[in-house]
Amino acid sequence: YVTLSPERIARMIEDNPAAARKELSDALDRVLSSDEVGALTLDVRNALRAELINDILGLGPLEDLLQDPSVTEIMVNGPKSVFFERGGVLTQSATEFDDDEHVMRVIERIVSPLGRRVDERSPMVNARLPEGHRVNVVIPPLALNGPTITIRKFRTAIYDLAELVRMGSLPSGLADLLSWAVRSRLNIAVTGGTGSGKTTLLNALSIEIPTGERILTVEDSAELKFQRHPHVVSLEARPANIEGEGEVSIRDLVVNSLRMRPDRIVVGEVRGGEALDMLQAMNTGHDGSLTTLHANSPDEAIGRLVTMVRYVADLPVSAIHEQIAGAIHLFVHQSRMGDGSRRVTHLVQVTGVSERGVCLEPIVTYRQSGLDPEGKVLGEYEVAAQPAFLDRVVRAGTASREEVEAWALDS
DSSP states (O other): OOOOOHHHHHHHHHHOHHHHHHHHHHHHHHHHTSTTTOOOOHHHHHHHHHHHHHHHHSOGGGHHHHHOTTEEEEEEESTTOEEEEETTEEEEOSOOOSSHHHHHHHHHHHHGGGTOOOSSSSOEEEEEOTTSOEEEEEOTTTOTTSOEEEEEOOOSSOOOHHHHHHTTSSOHHHHHHHHHHHHTTOOEEEEEOTTSSHHHHHHHHHHTSOTTSOEEEEESSOOOOOTTOSOEEEEEOBOOOTTSOOOBOHHHHHHHHTTSOOSEEEESOOOSTHHHHHHHHHHTTOTTOEEEEEOSSHHHHHHHHHHHHHHHOOOOHHHHHHHHHHHOOEEEEEEEOTTSOEEEEEEEEEEEEETTEEEEEEEEEEEEEEEOTTSOEEEEEEEOSOOTTHHHHHHTTSSOHHHHHHHHHHO
16 A cells, blocks of 8 residues: 655645645545455445545544535534534534544644644644634633634635625615725724624725725734735734744734835724724824724723723823724624624714713614514614715715715615
């Protein structure tokens, strides 16, 4: 038989994954058809070959879930507990690992190519698969049920606003407003909870940026995709190495991006001291910037921004409120509904600052009214106020006066 050493397999995977899979498949066919193995039915042989290939070249028992485009998240809570999310609903999978060691082999396959390690000294790791999927790993002694893996998958193709409308994430009138706001260079913050679809919406908004502009993206883990823009520079933060050196934070990248002649700065998620640099960039001529942050409502987003800024700068809250009011024009809030669907639930404009803080005015809100017999969320959108930026949209030539008046009439 042909012997394939681990080193040779690793080189083959790096040089030509398709050829590696073909050669390994041929070798396994010869082994599984031999007299030493014994008589196997065709179905058993095919299943065993696929399982071995997945274990050697892929992520073992997780490979089928990774290849399923309808699965959006995979959660391994120890060797015998694997869950996945499909359509916003969590389901336990029949997939299992043999034992903790089996899970650790898969973890090593994820982190080793990245020059990272997982052990008792470094029991938590964030990583990214070659396909762009985000991975978080926690191992014992921190994880009491055994090694855990959480994989958040991302589509190769991204949704635009029109597709989000067809999916029911927002109405067409709200999509028009958001498109006008992006193309008219308003600064927009997308807010929402974990798994609410903030990155999906940010990607859709980014598509509306004119193709003639230079875009700088800054992310902790690269998730944004700009398939339709020819001039994009993507920057990704880097954690410290095994010796605790070499860290490059999002804040470092935001500061550096200002020196790279950006027309737009897109920060995947503001979660720390970079909030101050982002606000300053928005206040100093970098109009049209986009970002996301975790918050349960636009009002809460203000408080979180204040906390993040004060983490790195001892500024009065009133001064931070002035920075926010001068920097951000719109908050777009995305929510994950009870039926697992994602929906834009608030479009809020910043109208200024007062003694009480940043003044927010709802433009569009979603009101949930109940559930249908199948458990789907029911509700409707309400226009609470006219957008203050419509004149800017007309002046910028983004939409005609007639289009804007028609929108106001329809709303």
